[in-house]
Amino acid sequence: MSLQRSGGKRSAPSKAKLRFGPAGWMYKDWEGIVYPDPKPPRFDPLQYMAEFFETVEVNSSYYGPPSPKTTTSWVRRVKDFDDFRFTAKLWKRFTHERTKAWTRSEVDQVRAGFDVMMDAGKLGAVLMQFPWSFKRTEENREWLGDVVRTFSHYPLVVEVRHKSWLAPEFLSTLEEEGVGFVNIDQPLYHNSIGPSAHVTSRVGYVRVHGRNYKEWFREKAGVEERYNYLYRADELKPWVERAKQIAADPATNEVYVVTNNHYKGKAVANALMMKSMMIGAKVPAPAPVVEAYGEAVDRYTMPVDVDAESAASSLSEKR
Numbered sequence: 001m002s003l004q005r006s007g008g009k010r011s012a013p014s015k016a017k018l019r020f021g022p023a024g025w026m027y028k029d030w031e032g033i034v035y036p037d038p039k040p041p042r043f044d045p046l047q048y049m050a051e052f053f054e055t056v057e058v059n060s061s062y063y064g065p066p067s068p069k070t071t072t073s074w075v076r077r078v079k080d081f082d083d084f085r086f087t088a089k090l091w092k093r094f095t096h097e098r099t100k101a102w103t104r105s106e107v108d109q110v111r112a113g114f115d116v117m118m119d120a121g122k123l124g125a126v127l128m129q130f131p132w133s134f135k136r137t138e139e140n141r142e143w144l145g146d147v148v149r150t151f152s153h154y155p156l157v158v159e160v161r162h163k164s165w166l167a168p169e170f171l172s173t174l175e176e177e178g179v180g181f182v183n184i185d186q187p188l189y190h191n192s193i194g195p196s197a198h199v200t201s202r203v204g205y206v207r208v209h210g211r212n213y214k215e216w217f218r219e220k221a222g223v224e225e226r227y228n229y230l231y232r233a234d235e236l237k238p239w240v241e242r243a244k245q246i247a248a249d250p251a252t253n254e255v256y257v258v259t260n261n262h263y264k265g266k267a268v269a270n271a272l273m274m275k276s277m278m279i280g281a282k283v284p285a286p287a288p289v290v291e292a293y294g295e296a297v298d299r300y301t302m303p304v305d306v307d308a309e310s311a312a313s314s315l316s317e318k319r
Helices: 045-052 068-077 104-119 138-150 168-177 233-248 263-279 287-300 311-318
Strands: 017-022 055-058 085-089 123-129 156-159 180-185 203-208 254-259 283-286 301-304
Touching: 017 263, 045 055, 045 068, 045 283, 055 254, 068 104, 085 104, 085 254, 104 123, 123 138, 123 180, 123 203, 123 254, 138 156, 156 203, 168 180, 180 233, 203 233, 233 254, 233 263, 254 263, 263 283, 263 287, 263 301, 283 287, 287 301
Parallel strands: 017 055, 017 254, 055 085, 085 123, 123 156, 156 180, 180 203, 203 254, 283 301
Antiparallel strands: none
């Protein structure tokens, strides 16, 4: 990999900004658990998430590039949240569908939507998520290098799941290129990457997927089954310490901590818990989440009831 860019290169030491949030925000199984049911008039789930979190990871961009119209809407809806940033998964065409080279048109489709968020100052990172089967071979190193060069003007982070990538020279290359390493929690399988706190760019990234060992590698398991896992507090605390370690690195400007165990709002519950552990105080939480996950979140959260008229004032008083 070889490139020069301003987006991901290490900069002068600064106090890193930590942002917590879930992967995605549009899930049918969140209704009545994360979102009120029935919803108040003019209810906006994205704005609702921005009331509680400083980031959400765009999951839909993995399945297809969002249009400029869509990303313009996203940016507009969070414009009042100065600290809020999106992170976005790169289209699977560049990470999973590797049998033939991509086209200029496909690249342009990605850039058209992402540039809107980037130009608005709302794009914190672009996540290149590769599967466990993507091992550190010469062919795959070349593919990854091509992806990095193609999207080099974005703040890139890369998630690899096979431990063959943990070669010192690979981490050094990421550091030289200003590409962040995504530190992940996943069900540990043969040659899976375990917990870490690597820093290779100004953007630190932590991503927890759950520990549903039974379903993670089952071929016919659905997305809901793979990500159906609620972390206990004792499982999250080591990750909060790793996030602190990443943030303390003088090269880090910002850290994203994303919970991807999204089934039935478990990602929201766990992100709130981690945020509370980090700041050492209870944090505002959607009342349905507190009701759904009771003892797991009680000591970390303050339930907030949201209706059309009182949502903004109630949350602003408790933030």
